Amino acid sequence: MKQKMFADAALAVGTGQxxxxxxxxxxxxxxxxxxxxxxxIVLICIGVQIRNPSFLTWENINDIAANTAILSILSVGMMxxxxxxxxxxxxxxxxxxxxxxxxxxxxxxxxxxxxxALLLGFAVGLACGIVIGFLVAKVGILPIIATLxxxxxxxxxxxxxxxxxxxxxHQMPDSFKQIATGSLLGINNLIxxxxxxxAVAYYFVSHTRTGRQVYAVGSNPESAxxxxxxxxxxxxxxxxIMGGLTGLAGVLWVSKFASAQGDTASGYELSVIxxxxxxxVSIAGGSGKISGIILGAVLLGILxxxxxxxxxxPFWQNWIQGMIxxxxxxxxxxxxxxxxxxxLMRRKI
Amino acid sequence: xxxxxxxxxxxxxxxxxxxxxxxxxKEAGASGGGSPSASAGQPSDAGGxxxxxxxxxxxxxxxxxxxxxxFKKAVEENGDEAIxxxxxxxxxxxxxxxxxxxxxxxxxxxxxxxxxxxxxQPALQKAxxxxxxxxxxxxxxxxxxxxxxxxxxxxxxIGRTLIQGVSxxxxxxxxxxxxxxxxxxxxxxxxxxxxxxxxEDPKYANIKLVKVAYGDDLxxxxxxxxxxxxxxxxxxxxxxxxxxxxIAAAGKVLTDKGLKDKVKLTxxxxxxEMAEYIESGVCPWMYLWNxxxxxxxxxxxxxxxxxxxxxxxxxxxxxxxxxxxxxxxxDGDGTQVMLGDPFKFDSGxxxxxxxxx
Numbered sequence: 001m002k003q004k005m006f007a008d009a010a011l012a013v014g015t016g017q018x019x020x021x022x023x024x025x026x027x028x029x030x031x032x033x034x035x036x037x038x039x040x041i042v043l044i045c046i047g048v049q050i051r052n053p054s055f056l057t058w059e060n061i062n063d064i065a066a067n068t069a070i071l072s073i074l075s076v077g078m079m080x081x082x083x084x085x086x087x088x089x090x091x092x093x094x095x096x097x098x099x100x101x102x103x104x105x106x107x108x109x110x111x112x113x114x115x116x117a118l119l120l121g122f123a124v125g126l127a128c129g130i131v132i133g134f135l136v137a138k139v140g141i142l143p144i145i146a147t148l149x150x151x152x153x154x155x156x157x158x159x160x161x162x163x164x165x166x167x168x169x170h171q172m173p174d175s176f177k178q179i180a181t182g183s184l185l186g187i188n189n190l191i192x193x194x195x196x197x198x199a200v201a202y203y204f205v206s207h208t209r210t211g212r213q214v215y216a217v218g219s220n221p222e223s224a225x226x227x228x229x230x231x232x233x234x235x236x237x238x239x240x241i242m243g244g245l246t247g248l249a250g251v252l253w254v255s256k257f258a259s260a261q262g263d264t265a266s267g268y269e270l271s272v273i274x275x276x277x278x279x280x281v282s283i284a285g286g287s288g289k290i291s292g293i294i295l296g297a298v299l300l301g302i303l304x305x306x307x308x309x310x311x312x313x314p315f316w317q318n319w320i321q322g323m324i325x326x327x328x329x330x331x332x333x334x335x336x337x338x339x340x341x342x343x344l345m346r347r348k349i
Numbered sequence: 350x351x352x353x354x355x356x357x358x359x360x361x362x363x364x365x366x367x368x369x370x371x372x373x374x375k376e377a378g379a380s381g382g383g384s385p386s387a388s389a390g391q392p393s394d395a396g397g398x399x400x401x402x403x404x405x406x407x408x409x410x411x412x413x414x415x416x417x418x419x420f421k422k423a424v425e426e427n428g429d430e431a432i433x434x435x436x437x438x439x440x441x442x443x444x445x446x447x448x449x450x451x452x453x454x455x456x457x458x459x460x461x462x463x464x465x466x467x468x469x470q471p472a473l474q475k476a477x478x479x480x481x482x483x484x485x486x487x488x489x490x491x492x493x494x495x496x497x498x499x500x501x502x503x504x505x506x507i508g509r510t511l512i513q514g515v516s517x518x519x520x521x522x523x524x525x526x527x528x529x530x531x532x533x534x535x536x537x538x539x540x541x542x543x544x545x546x547x548x549e550d551p552k553y554a555n556i557k558l559v560k561v562a563y564g565d566d567l568x569x570x571x572x573x574x575x576x577x578x579x580x581x582x583x584x585x586x587x588x589x590x591x592x593x594x595x596i597a598a599a600g601k602v603l604t605d606k607g608l609k610d611k612v613k614l615t616x617x618x619x620x621x622e623m624a625e626y627i628e629s630g631v632c633p634w635m636y637l638w639n640x641x642x643x644x645x646x647x648x649x650x651x652x653x654x655x656x657x658x659x660x661x662x663x664x665x666x667x668x669x670x671x672x673x674x675x676x677x678x679x680d681g682d683g684t685q686v687m688l689g690d691p692f693k694f695d696s697g698x699x700x701x702x703x704x705x706x
Contacts, residue, residue, distance in 0.1 A: 054580040063576050067569065156437075164409030169601070169625035170703060181605055257568040258601050259622060262409050264568070304570070308577035314532040314563045 034280065036331065037295045040324070041302060048306040055309055062188065066180075068301030069190035070249045070256070074272040075279070075293040076201045077242035082276055083218040084238050085285030086143035089269050090132060091246045093154035096264040098124040099250030100158045103167035103176075103260035110173040114255075117176055121251030122244055128154055129243015133236035151269075159262045169258035180256035190252055197245070202290045214238060219286030275300050278328045299324075401458040401651050402432035402451050403644070406488065407439035412593075412619065413462065415706045416487065416644035420460060423648025426670055429655075431648070432456060441465035448472040451481070458482040458651040460499070463490045470494040482654040484661075486647040492683025496654060496661035499647040500685045501638040504536070507591070507691050508543020510636060511615065512553065514693075515587045518613040518633055522555040523586030526578045528599055528616075530566040530592040540591050559585070564595045571598035579612065590616035596635060600626030620694050624703035627696055634695035638688055640706060646672055650686055 048055045074091060081088045102121040106112050128150070135146040169177070184192045205211040216224040217234045225231050254260045279296025281288030303324060307317045403420045405413035417433045424431040432451070436443030441464045451459055452475060459476055463469055463485055473483050473494040486499035515525055527544070529537045541561060548558060559582050564571030571594055578585060579602070588603075590596035596618035603612055604626065614632040626632040649669035650659075659665040663684050665677045677684050694702055 052581060054583075057580070060576075060580055067573060067576075159409040162409070164414065165411045166619070166622060168619075168621045168623075168703075169597070170621070170628070253568075257572070257598065258625070259568065259597055304573050305577070308562060308574045309581055311560070311581070 034289070034292055034295060037278070037280070037292070037299065037328065040328070041295065041299050044299075044302055044306060044324075048302075048310055051311070052309045055306060060305065064298075064301050064305045065191045066188045066256075067305065068297055069188075069194040070252055071271060071275055071300060072194050072294065072297035073197050073245055073249050073252075074268075075275045075297045076197055076290070077238075077245040078269075078272045078276050079279070079281050079288045079290075079293050080205070080214055080238040081143070081242050082273075082281050082283060083214055083285055083288050084235055085218050085221070086136060086235070086238070087273065087283075088132065088147045088239065088242050089144065090128070090147040090151040090154055091242065091272060092265040092268040093151045093158065094125055094128040094243060094246040095250040095253060095268065096260075096262065096266070097128065097154045097158045097161070097250070098122075098247035099254035099264055100162050100167070100260045100262070102251045103172060103254045104161060106173055106176045107167050107171045112173075112176075114175050114179045118179065118248065118251050122247045125247015125250060126240060126244040128247070129240040130236075132243065133239030136239055137232040137235035155262070155266075158264075162260070162262055164262060166262075167254075167260040172255075172258060177255055177258050180252055190256065193248075193252065198290060198294065205290060210234070210237070215286060271300060274325055278325060299328075399427075399429040399457040399652075399655055400432055400454075401429055401460070401648070401655065402434060402456045403460045403462075403486075403647065404444055404447050404451075405433075405435040405462045406444075406464050408435045408437055410435075411621075411706050412640050415640035416462065416647075419641035419644025419646075420648040420651075421644075422641070423645045423670055424652065427648075427652045429457075429652070439464050441468035444469060445472045448476055452476050452479050455479070456481060457655045458484070460484050460486050460647045460651050461490065462487040464488070466491050467494075482651060484647060484650055484654065486643055489680075489683075489685075492681060495683065497650065497677055498680060498683060498685040499643065499650055500680070500687050501640075501643045502689070502691050503687050504539040505543050506689075507617070507636070508540045508545075509547040510691055511540070511589050511591065511617075512544050512547040512556075514615050514634065514636070515589055515613070516553060516556060518615060519556070519586040521553070524557050524559045524582055524584050525587045525589060526559050526582060526585055527561045528571065528574055528578065528588055528590040528592075528595045529561060529563050530595060532563045534566075534592075537591055544589070564590075564592070564598060566592055566594045568594060568598055571595045572602055575599045575602040579606065579608070585612055587613040587615065590614065590618070592617065593619050593622060596632070597622040597626070600631050603631045604629065617691070618694075619706060620699055620702035621704075621706060623694070624699050627694065627699045630696070634693055636691035636693055639692050642672060642688055645670060646675065646686060646688055650675075 045056065054060060078088060078091070098121040101124050102117045105120055106117050132147055132150050135141045135150070136143050180190055182189050205214065213224070213229045213234050216229055217231045221231055253265060275296040276288065276293055277283065278299055279288070279292035279294070281293060303321050307320060312320065401424045403417055405417055407413070413435060421431040421433060434447050436447060444461065444464055448459065448469065449472060459481055461469070461483070466489060469490050470493060473490060477483050477496070483495050484497050484499060485495045487501055489498045519525070527541060529541060545558070547553070548556060560578065562574040562578055564574045575588065575598060578588065588599050590599050596614065596616040599614055600623060603609060603614055609629065609631050614626065615635050617637050618635050619637070623632060623635055627634065646669050649667070653659045653667040654661065659667050659677065661677065661684055663677055663679050666674055669675045675686050677686055
C-alpha cells in the first residue's frame with residue numbers, strides 16, 4: 001500500500017505540473033475539493049456507525065483525535081516542504097532520534113521537567129532539520145536524495161545513541177508519560193498541542209510575508225528569485241520547521257506509547273505524505289491549505305480507527321485504505337486537469 | 350592525467366573498502382574474546398581453539414544481544430572462541446555476505462537466526478560443504494540449509510500455556526481476544542493455531558475467542574486495534590498478545606483507560622517493556638523464553654556437533670551445560686532441539702528480569 005502511495009505521488013507530479021495561480025475558478029474548485037473530502041469522511045463515518053454503534057461515541061472520537069494528533073502535527077511541516085516542491089523522507093528517523101534522546105535523558109534524569117524534555121526533543125529535531133535544509137538549499141542536493149540519505153544517518157544515530165536498547169515504560173518518570181495522557185480543560189494534551197500548532201501555522205501561511213513567500217517559491221522558483229525572494233533561505237526555513245515539528249512529535253510519540261525503540265515510526269513519513277496528498281497538497285508544489293491537511297489527517301485517522309472496528313479481514317483493511325487514498329488522489333488529478341483546461345480556455349479569449 | 354586521477358581514486362576506494370572489512374572483522378573478533386586472529390581471514394588452528402560463529406538478524410536488538418551473550422557463554426565454557434556477528438539491516442543479503450566471510454575465515458560452526466528461511470540456502474550449503482557445522486536458532490532456515498535447529502520454545506507449549514494462563518486469570522469464563530503481529534507472521538500464526546486447539550478442550554467451554562486482531566508489530570496500529578477490541582466487545586475479559594510490541598501497546602491502552610480490573614492482559618513480551626504493567630497489575634503475568642538460554646543452547650548444540658558428539662539425527666542426546674540433557678527431535682523434514690516450556694514472568698520475578706532484557 002505504501003508503494004502505491006508513492007506511485008500516486010508520482011502520478012500527481014505528472015498531472016499537476018504548472019498548477020493554477022489564484023483565480024476565482026480554481027478557488028471554487030479548491031473549495032469544492034475540500035467539501036468532497038468532507039463528504040467522504042461523513043460517508044465513512046455513517047457507514048462505520050451502522051456496522052458498529054460504538055464508533056461515534058465521545059470516547060472513540062477522543063481516541064481518534066489523540067491518535068491523529070501526531071500525524072497532523074507532522075502534516076503541517078510536510079505541507080510546507082511539499083509546497084516548495086520538496087519532500088522529506090527523513091521524518092520517521094528524525095522522530096525516532098529526538099524521541100530516543102528525550103527518553104534517554106528522562107531515564108537518566110527522572111526529575112527533569114516534562115517541558116524541558118519537549119524542548120530537548122524539539123531542539124534535536126530542529127538541528128536535524130537545519131542539516132537537511134542546508135543540504136537542500138545551500139548544497140543543492142535534490143530533496144528526495146538528501147532526505148533519503150539523512151534518513152539512514154538519523155536512524156543510525158538513534159541506534160548508536162540507544163546502544164540498540166529500548167527505553168521502556170518503567171524507565172520513564174510519570175511526569176514524562178503524562179505529557180501525552182494529561183489534559184488541559186478536559187481535552188487531551190496531544191489534541192491541544194496540535195490545535196495550537198494549526199492555529200500558528202494558519203497565521204503563518206496566510207498572514208505573514210514569509211508564509212506567502214513559501215507559496216511563491218513553490219509555484220515558480222525562478223520568478224520568486226527574480227522578484228527578490230531569498231528562495232534558498234525559504235527552503236532552509238521549511239526544512240527547519242519540518243525538523244522542529246518532527247522533534248516535538250518524537251517526544252509526544254515516546255510519551256504516548258511509553259516506549260522508545262530504534263525503529264520507532266519506521267515508514268511513518270509515507271503516512272504523513274499520504275495525509276498531505278489526501279488533503280490536496282500538490283506534490284508539484286505551490287498549492288496546499290491548512291484546512292485540507294486537517295481533513296487529510298482526520299481521514300487517515302478515521303480509517304486507522306474504523307477499519308479495525310468494522311471487522312473486515314486484515315487483507316481487506318489494506319486494500320480499502322489503499323483504494324480510498326487512490327480515489328482521493330485521482331480526484332485531485334482530475335480537478336487539477338479541469339483547472340488547467342479552464343486556464344487555457346481563458347487565455348484564448 | 351585524468352586516467353591517473355581515476356586510478357588513484359579507485360585505489361583509495363579499494364583501500365578504504367578493505368580497511369572497512371578489516372575493521373568489521375576486528376570488531377567481531379574483539380567481541381568474541383579479543384583474539385586478533387579473526388581479522389586475518391586465515392585459519393588459526395595453532396592454538397587448537399575452535400571458532401564458533403553466531404549471526405543474528407540485525408544489530409541493535411536487545412533480544413539478539415542476549416542471545417549472542419548466551420552463545421558466547423556456552424562456547425567459552427567449552428574453552429573455545431565465539432565470533433558474534435549481526436548485520437546493520439535485517440536482510441538475507443547482509444547475512445549471506447557474513448556467511449561468505451565466515452567461510453573464508455574457516456570457522457568451525459555457524460549458528461544463524463535467519464532473516465529468510467530459503468534465501469540463505471546456497472550460502473549455508475556452501476558452508477556445510479566446506480565442513481562447517483551449520484545450525485539455526487530462533488528463526489529457522491529450511492531443513493536443507495542446516496544440520497539442526499534450536500527452537501526457542503515449543504509452539505504447542507506456548508499456545509497451550511497461554512490459554513491455560515488466561516483461563517486462570519478470568520476464572521475460566523468470558524470473552525477473550527488475541528492481538529497478534531502481522532496476519533502473515535509464521536510464529537504467531539502457529540501459536541494461535543495451538544491456542545485454538547487448546548480451547549477445544551471442554552473445560553474451556555465458557556471461554557469464547559471473539560477476535561484475532563493484527564497490530565502488525567507497530568505501536569500506533571497495535572494501539573488502534575486494542576482500542577477497537579475494547580469498544581467492539583464491551584464484555585471482553587482478557588487479551589492475549591503473543592508479540593512484544595502488541596502486548597506493551599495493549600498494556601499502555603489498558604493503563605490509560607483505567608481498565609486494570611476489567612480486562613486482563615497476558616501473552617509474550619519483553620520483561621523490560623512489560624515491567625511497568627506487570628508491577629501495576631494490568632498484566633498479572635506473561636511468558637517468554639529466555640533468550641540467553643536460547644543462545645546458550647545453540648552454543649552447546651554447535652559445540653556438540655563440532656566435537657562429533659552428535660550428527661543432528663533424531664534421537665541423539667547431548668548435555669547442554671546448565672540446561673541439562675537435550676534430545677534432538679523431528680521437525681518437518683529436518684530436526685530440532687527444543688528449549689522447553691516458556692518462562693513465566695510475574696510480579697515476583699519481574700524486578701530482577703527487567704534489568705536483564
